[in-house]
Amino acid sequence: MTAPLLHVDNLHTYFYSSGKQAFIRSVDGVAFDIAEGETLGLVGESGSGKSITALSIMGLISEGPGVIRGNIHFKTNGTIQNLLEHLDTYVTVSGQNNRIMQVNKDLVGWEKNVDKIMRDIRGKKIGMIFQNPKSSLNPFQPVGKQIMESILLHTSVTNPEEARERALTWLDRVKIDSPRLRFDNYPYGLSGGMCQRAMIAMALAGEPLLLIADEPTTGLDATIQSKIIDLLAELKSEFGITILLISHDISIISRLSERVAVMYGGTIVEYGPSRDVLARDRSAKHPYTQALLASIPNEENLTENGYLKAIEGDVLDTINIPEGCRFQNRCSRCTDAIREQCMHEEPPLHEIAKGHHIRCWLFES
């Protein structure tokens, strides 16, 4: 078996609330991998740590303490590079009861180290599409120029004329009509959907090995959302790009990704092929995934009096993560037989079928 393109292992990204003198455990032991040419969907509620995972991979967390533990192995040209190399020289962690209670981090040194490692990665090897396309583009530069910049920086093209031609082809590829006219447009002159297309063009123009799409459809209306997803699907089949797709919208994830990781409270609770994880009729499913699927707004999921279903309770407070299962207080499938375990022991990721992992005591035999 060949090594995956990206292998994230035991990733911990914490923030510190100075007001409450406590850690916000945004990403708490996330592990997954993406094979070449594959699309992995990362789903979860707001605040479950999806975006922070993506930002951690890109080394874009500048606030302390930030990334404090873990490995991110990225395969470039056949060699595997750890994007968090030398992390332990800058960070010392101490704790009790398996909980991190104190972090010492040399923020400046760490930042320098990250920049050194990521210099050849950002844009060139990993491209990223952000949420809110309008605010992610430079408002004072024509979009075409911004795509050109990406080409000149990250590819072998050094001739501006050639780069311009290349940028125009990219604008054409992301289905912006009359690219020559749009080339000189500023972001404010484009609609949200067009800005997102330009963002995608910009990310892809660097010819990255991996594309991280962090909620690529937020802030766009439903028809445009659908078109953007179609575009990503087309680009995927055309160029075979590897995508890490982050979204809270299950329908988007299910259309694009081969595998899905469901995140809750900073960890992955279910992880496997999307036809298994997102299949509606299977019972072998994490209660959280099940509840998420049951709350997709469609005809089937309406309650008797025509309301949409919602998951009871609130999103996990990532400062006070309970002992045991993170989903315990909202879980509807916890039985008396396993309740003791749910309350006191964190379930491990258990493989119930080939490649399908679930973090729940229900499936632990």
Next chain:
Amino acid sequence: MKTYSQHSLEVTDLPEIPLWKKADKVDLLYVAYGLFIVLLVVGSYIAGSLKLLPYDPQDIDLNLMMAPPGTTGHVLGTDFMGRDMLSRLIVGIQAYFLPGLLAVFIALYFGTVLGVIAGYRGGLWDTSITYFVNLVDSFPRLVLILLVIAAFKPNIYYIMFVVGLTNVPVVSSLIKNKILFLKEKNFIEADIALGIPLKTIIMKHILWHHCRALLVIQATLGMAEAILIETSLSYLGFGVQEPAASWGNMVQSGANYLMQGKFWPSTAPALAILFTILGFHLLGDGLNNILEGRKKGS
């Protein structure tokens, strides 16, 4: 190397840390000192107006002229006419207390009103108010005060009116900029969309929530400035006139005896001026740092 640590496993109830606990120790010290001075000034003012004084400040005792501090009955000694220094210092507060409040009130009231109109209305209102404010600002303050003294009589209230007026530009431009900044924010737009009356938006959502720290600080600084102007004018003989006591004219009359080694008639009021103004300034400064959540370290 930066250290982050969590002390307990369970962060149970998450109490809002009170402002004074988050603040820098130095700022707290400033504010404590400032408040002490303000209380002392207010207390002395009340004592002075209730005539709760060790001696009558106008009581001339020719047998005890220039008694040094510590003389029986006269803690701070007496001046060149044998009047009790402590009583005169306390009564001297009356020279600036109410006039100073007047100056602060004028500066804050008109500054706020003009700032709100200029910031919220904009357009012609803004232009004309800005012109007026610039006009006031371009006048040298002392010249304006001397003009008023020349035209009327050296009444401290007239002087303080001018002091307040010349402080209007500072306050109004601060308020105007704050409003221009806040006006674009979504929550103000949401307020308007919710149908909240303009008066409530301006008074509560803008002035009370976002400008109160600024106004408190301007008030303390304004008071300090009023004291300084009053004492310096009285020192020059334009302000409060003898025999009425003012810290300024006390320094002036005492200064004549400084060369004879009799330092107390001038030094006591001078130190009073110094510590009082310092107190007001530190109060404003400390409050500013605490309320705006500023820390020296970061």
